[in-house]
Amino acid sequence: xxxxxxxxxxxxxxxxxxxxxxxxxxxxxxxxxxxxxxxxxxxxxxxxxxxxxxxxxxxxxxxxxxxxxxxxxxxxxxxxxxxxxxxxxxxxxxxxxxxxxxxxxxxxxxxxxxxxxxxxxxxxxxxxxxxxxxxxxxxxxxxxxxxxxxxxxxxxxxxxxxxxxxxxxxxxxxxxxxxxxxxxxxxxxxxxxxxxxxxxxxxxxxxxxxxxxxxxxxxxxxxxxxxxxxxxxxxxxxxxxxxxxxxxxxxxxxxxxxxxxxx
Numbered sequence: 427x428x429x430x431x432x433x434x435x436x437x438x439x440x441x442x443x444x445x446x447x448x449x450x451x452x453x454x455x456x457x458x459x460x461x462x463x464x465x466x467x468x469x470x471x472x473x474x475x476x477x478x479x480x481x482x483x484x485x486x487x488x489x490x491x492x493x494x495x496x497x498x499x500x501x502x503x504x505x506x507x508x509x510x511x512x513x514x515x516x517x518x519x520x521x522x523x524x525x526x527x528x529x530x531x532x533x534x535x536x537x538x539x540x541x542x543x544x545x546x547x548x549x550x551x552x553x554x555x556x557x558x559x560x561x562x563x564x565x566x567x568x569x570x571x572x573x574x575x576x577x578x579x580x581x582x583x584x585x586x587x588x589x590x591x592x593x594x595x596x597x598x599x600x601x602x603x604x605x606x607x608x609x610x611x612x613x614x615x616x617x618x619x620x621x622x623x624x625x626x627x628x629x630x631x632x633x634x635x636x637x638x639x640x641x642x643x644x645x646x647x648x649x650x651x652x653x654x655x656x657x658x659x660x661x662x663x664x665x666x667x668x669x670x671x672x673x674x675x676x677x678x679x680x681x682x683x684x685x686x687x688x689x
């Protein structure tokens with residue numbers, strides 16, 4: 427991290443007797459995956475630009491348990507979840523924002539029954555709120571008039587019915603939003619869900635991520651926008667498989683907005 431990025435921890439806030447407006451849950455991908463780290467940095471830059479008092483858990487953050495649960499290890503999931511909930515409750519966290527739909531879905535829908543009750547927002551929802559409140563402004567900049575298609579992450583769209591926030595952000599960039607054949611409620615998985623991200627695909631005629639990338643390329647976009655680090659990886663791989671990386675960029679919504687601002 428460069429000196430310019432302010433990323434305070436909950437422990438630092440606690441030491442000052444203060445509470446941040448929001449806890450930024452970074453997630454495993456956003457912490458460790460080199461590509462996803464860029465999304466994390468872009469979002470932090472936007473939070474700093476909007477003067478949002480936020481904090482991260484830092485080394486106290488552990489995996490939410492989503493991959494364990496999806497792959498059938500309920501015991502491991504509950505161990506991971508309860509550990510996180512104890513940390514969050516000790517800090518009296520009320521509001522959480524995350525750039526990962528898997529973390530978003532798990533903390534929002536599966537932590538309450540284990541004693542973790544928080545207001546949870548996906549980063550596209552939070553960015554939209556900042557825009558609506560006038561704390562952040564967006565100009566089209568380099569994306570004005572560009573053809574952008576948005577891939578709905580399963581855990582954001584179909585699991586939680588969040589379709590408009592990411593699309594409104596793309597429209598704010600004065601870009602041309604083009605929809606794929608399968609979008610919104612009929613969206614197609616990128617192929618990474620259910621912990622498939624961490625294993626090789628089963629035998630078959632075509633990988634899911636290639637199928638999804640073909641649908642995206644069909645609408646001739648200059649940029650495929652994503653709102654999930656897993657989707658980002660899968661579709662980037664799909665674009666490489668189709669040998670289109672020179673023509674089409676795969677970018678997270680936070681990166682689009684940060685780049686339009688030249689942050």
